[in-house]
Amino acid sequence: MSSLYSRDFIVTLIIMLIPLCLALNTDSYGQRIMTLSGIYAIAAMGYHLIFGRLGALSLAQGCFFGLGAYSAGLIGVHFGLSFLTCLLFAVIFTALVSLIIALPVLRLESHYFALATLGIAQVALLIAINWTEVTGGANGTYGIPQLDLFGVELSSSSDVLIFVWVILVIIVSLTFWIMRAPFNYQVTLLKDTPEVAASSGIDIGRWRLTFFIMSAIFGAIAGALQAYTIGVVSPATLEFQVMVSILAMTVIGGKNHPAGAVIGAILLTHLPEWFRFLETHYLIAYGAALLCTIIVAPSGIFGLFEKFIIRNPGYDVKSLPSKENKAVSDTNSTSLEIQGLSKTYGGIKALKNLNMTLTSYQIVGLVGPNGSGKSTLINIISGLQRQDEGTIELDGSFIENTASYKRSNRGIARTYQTSLRSSDLNVYQAILACSSNQHNLKHRHNQTHAILRNSRLISKTESMVGDLSTADARELDLCMALATEPKILLLDEPAAGLSSAEQQFLSTKIRHLAQSGISILIVDHSMDFLLPVVDRLICLDQGSVVAEGVPAKVLADPKALKLYFGNARS
Amino acid sequence: MLDISLQIILNGISLGCAYALITLGFVLVINAIGAVNFAQGDFVMAGGFLTVVLAEFMVADNFNPIRASGLIILPLVLISMACFGFLFSLIAYKPLKNRPPVTVFISTIAMGLIIQHSINAGFGPEPQIGPALISSGTITIGTLTISKQQISIILSASFLILCVGFLMNKTQLGRKLRAASQDSEMAESIGINGPQCISITFSLAIALAGAAGLLLSNQFFVTTSDGGLYMLKAYIAVTLGGWGRLDGAVIAALAVGLFEVIMATLVSYVVAEALLFAALLLVLLFRPSGLFAEAIQRRT
The missing domain is CATH 3.40.50.300 (P-loop containing nucleotide triphosphate hydrolases)
Incomplete structure (x- = not known):
């Protein structure tokens, strides 16, 4: 019954494992870049839910990333708690913020939703720059402790890499679980034809809220990991560039599938390495790649892969039990x-x-x-x-x-x-x-x-x-x-x-x-x-x-x- | 005291006038394709850089020690930005015209990135200063001292806004553009070239953005990272003014400019920004159709 989905899951795991194994055999620089890929893949996984699956153009994903980085980082610096405690705090804090934002913003439609989320992200950036006593202002806060797991410091770059990717695997599995049949079809129906979905008994509000908060939580986890791997939080984590990077990764990799978020994150974090002549201007390449994808292959790289290599067989109705069911429930007089x-x-x-x-x-x-x-x-x-x-x-x-x-x-x-x-x-x-x-x-x-x-x-x-x-x-x-x-x-x-x-x-x-x-x-x-x-x-x-x-x-x-x-x- | 507050108000109005040009372009595109042009702010910045380049170029050409004034460059900027706009519509809109509006949103985000970082690659992140419109200096009327630059910004922006109003309401081209915006298929059935009209709208919108870039380039400098902020201001003005309304957009843009300058002078720029976003969120919360009624209603 769910063979299609479990096969999809295995394909995704393979797509994740191959580059991970390759990275484990490279130098520490290569491993650090792959760690960054994993972090962005987590953030993009959240964005794939809210934007890819539900079609709501949120521009607050970068903001959630930054909130996660700041809340985990500042607690780590000031209270010296273990990473997992800080992470938990960051997740709860960001989830609460997203819940507060969601109340007024989620009912807005397309452009309004995009604008409102962008506005909130700008407010967060302003706060981070100007509330110097707490955030460290424009320079940010340094000296965030190293990642640790139950008291053991993860000092080598391969340890950090594995830690981040284990979290990514957990998040990918969670995403697959959330999107199990028939919910994946309900969400697709909701995205394409909200009216039909509503009159078919699908609760739009609940899905939007769930996905918005999930996207915030994934963003916060990614931000916290980022802060701990580089040891700094600065307003740069809240800038629009982070948002655009996550958006580009999700779209280029393939916005309709979790594997797309992973592929996009790996590609775009390595792109500046592969095209060194672009120097710091690699965002031109991001823009060009994003533009080409949206015009030529709107379902992204994974969409092409799916189309040409693992053609979707759909459901085999004949294999289903053919027991005669009464289509209509017994109704008393209504x-x-x-x-x-x-x-x-x-x-x-x-x-x-x-x-x-x-x-x-x-x-x-x-x-x-x-x-x-x-x-x-x-x-x-x-x-x-x-x-x-x-x-x-x-x-x-x-x-x-x-x-x-x-x-x-x-x-x-x-x-x-x-x-x-x-x-x-x-x-x-x-x-x-x-x-x-x-x-x-x-x-x-x-x-x-x-x-x-x-x-x-x-x-x-x-x-x-x-x-x-x-x-x-x-x-x-x-x-x-x-x-x-x-x-x-x-x-x-x-x-x-x-x-x-x-x-x-x-x-x-x-x-x-x-x-x-x-x-x-x-x-x-x-x-x-x-x-x-x-x-x-x-x-x-x-x-x-x-x-x-x-x-x-x-x-x-x-x-x-x-x-x-x-x-x-x- | 009086001339200082008048100075502030003039400052606000001149900024608001530039915002009005940006916002007008923004609304024209929204009405024509039902989607947001996220690169509008980057075209403002691009217009500013074009002004700086043209001013330098014309100095070298004329053996003239004074840089060419903004007013002379303005037609050149308008024409070249209109060409960019036409090209832009062919790249970022035409291939996507049958897809959901959100795809256009993303393609314009991508174009914005390309524009911003290409210019950044060429000029670097340092602020550049454009030429004054006519000349710097002040006029003194009685006890009042008014900067010539601000007066000329207000006059040229008003002239351009009136031109757009005349074009859209009184000319055959404007009627065609409006017809194609309201219902592209219907317009085509009565012999209007819909896609061409949309490209012309893009040209107009981006020419206006370029003009705003020129007007702002002297007093506020041009920096490659400015685009996002201009886009946001236009976005805020459109929302306050009523989604899709040209008159509402102009009034709201003036109000945004005035508010920004007054608050920045009285308190600080950060507070001005924060309050603008707060106002935006409140409007979205309580009156999502804008302070003025919405022009386009979604059909069910």
């Missing part, structure tokens, strides 16, 4: 009550005091002209947008102010009109990522398999989701929604772009789902598709219900007729 829902955009009222009830075993069709509020309604029920007024009650508890992912955990699932697709996942992985968190991994695999068996996609489990046709992408949307084990399923134009045969398949499937107890709301323009499927039809115009009831009744309603067919037929 009901969703919407009362007095209103939403205004600027001066336009998208929804006006709307009331609606959805119950188990029932399929409700929602029709209305463009701009009548259909998509707004689905967005509000799924928690993507907030109502101005009104309540939503699911089985007796009010959920109108609950986060999107929590609503999904409570049984509300949805599909999207235009699917924003992630490209790094295949069909199987995307469905697995959405599978309900309540179950263990084996059950989640079984469930994914069961959903695929009832789907047209069974023959395309290994196709990348970006390569799917429109019809298949919509089918995948539905499968992902079903993986969350919904009680209420909201389908936003599920039949758009489908052929009549595909529509037929879909309507049969929807009817089966309703028979298993799910309550379904379908928004669609195609009456040919809707009328045979739905039990009840609601006609919406300018944010209010115009007509409601069995399809025949609504079709007989003059107001609904006028909306759909104009005056000619009345």
